[in-house]
Amino acid sequence: MRRVLVDAALVVRNVAGLRQSILDAFEEDDAVTLDLVEDQAVDLCGVQLIEAARRQAQAVGKTLSLAHPGEAFRPVLEAAGFLTEASEDDLRFWFHEGSVQ
Template sequence: MTKRLSIDAALVVKNAAVIRQSILDAFEEDDTISLDLVDDQAVDLCGLQLIESARRQARAVGKTLVLERPAAGFRSVLDAAGFLTDAPSDDLQFWFHEGSAQ
């Protein structure tokens, strides 16, 4: 079963602790978490790092973190932060639900 976690707060440094705790709490309830993010959600590097860190930690302990829908609105921030430089297909699948960067 998958736990759906809606995050409507901006993915920025000032909200990182609350969002982090929400993700940790969700993983206590289920092994797969689907993050439901708002289409025009504000995001900064800290927000991206939080999601990526949660994704990697989940994978390390046999759990799964997915995005409910592509994070197309984050593309410019992901690119500026270097997340898309030589990104493997699993990263592109995670962020954009696609096989390659456009």
């Protein structure tokens, strides 16, 4: 499993760098864990990048996970509608609800 430390804010100006870090990590391993810092600033672009990376990984048989629950993301996820009818997989990914990641 490849771990990617994400210590920059997950905002529009930083997503290109994070995107490249995720792509590079998937070239080295089929399982990537994002290690996010506590109280990290996040906007919709940051959430969309992570969700797109998660879906793409699943589509090609790879795994993206979060090292820690993304509770700080909850307000953005709710405002953007990501939690409306969220599946068990969604809740497990973002908040580690129902299982340990």
